Amino acid sequence: MNYVEGFVAAVPAANKEAYRKHAAEAAPLFRQFGATRVVEAWGDDVPDGKVTDFKGAVKAKVDEVVVFGWMEYPSKAARDAANEKMMSDPRMKEMGASMPFDGKRMIFGGFTPIVDESAEGKMGYADGYLVPVPAGNKAAYRDMARKAAAIFKEYGATRVVEAWGDDVPDGKVTDYRGAVKATGDEKVVYSWVEWPSKEARDEGWKKVMADPRMQPDKDNMPFDGQRMIYGGFAPILDA
Secondary structure, three states: OOEEEEEEEEEEHHHHHHHHHHHHHHHHHHHHHOOOEEEEEEEEEOOOOOOOOHHHHOOOOOOEEEEEEEEEEOOHHHHHHHHHHHHHOHHHHHHHOOOOOOHHHOEEEEEEEEEEEEOOOOOOEEEEEEEEEEHHHHHHHHHHHHHHHHHHHHOOOOEEEEEEEEEOOOOOOOOHHHHOOOOOOEEEEEEEEEEOOHHHHHHHHHHHHHOHHHOOOOOOOOOOHHHOEEEEEEEEEEO
8 A cells, every 4th residue: 555545524323324335335436446445434432532533523413423434545646546537437426416424524635654564464443543743743753653553563453554644635614634723834644553353452552551662752742642633433344
């Protein structure tokens, strides 16, 4: 994987099956257009935040659930070509006319992986993150993320991806920069950690939190942790 199209949406809880079906029907088209993997994950453990959170990122209503998803491509060029095909394909237009969620509040963008660490095992649960990072701190953030990824894998994670904002458009209603209250010089990082199951994730986090190597150096953090968004998601599609 060399490029990621990441998205976050608000879906009425009552529309879960309709959304899953919609995603399942769209996935083969995305694969046909060039995506190597399509993932849709349903909000399961998505906490409210004091400054930012996933619900606020997409202006979720009381009866809505946050979906965290991504498509993987072999390159940015492949992703761009896929998007052009999507815009002109009548099948995509037909699906777009009957979406089981409010597409105007969906946030999306293109991201370049700066960390992609894998171990053996399939994904049964995912932690998703959005992080505002000053552009000048890219190298420092990558170094920190690499060290953290090794520890996550040690405690059961099967994959850790950190992807740097590359093609992240401003939106009229919602967007990634607004989601994390990014300042002018900050980039948005789209990140996820894959786990074999929710149980493995819960046990892994207990060990991560107790590990002295994961204790933050508050004086040298390369980003503002108060504006980081995070949550736990259960996959409903992994194609």
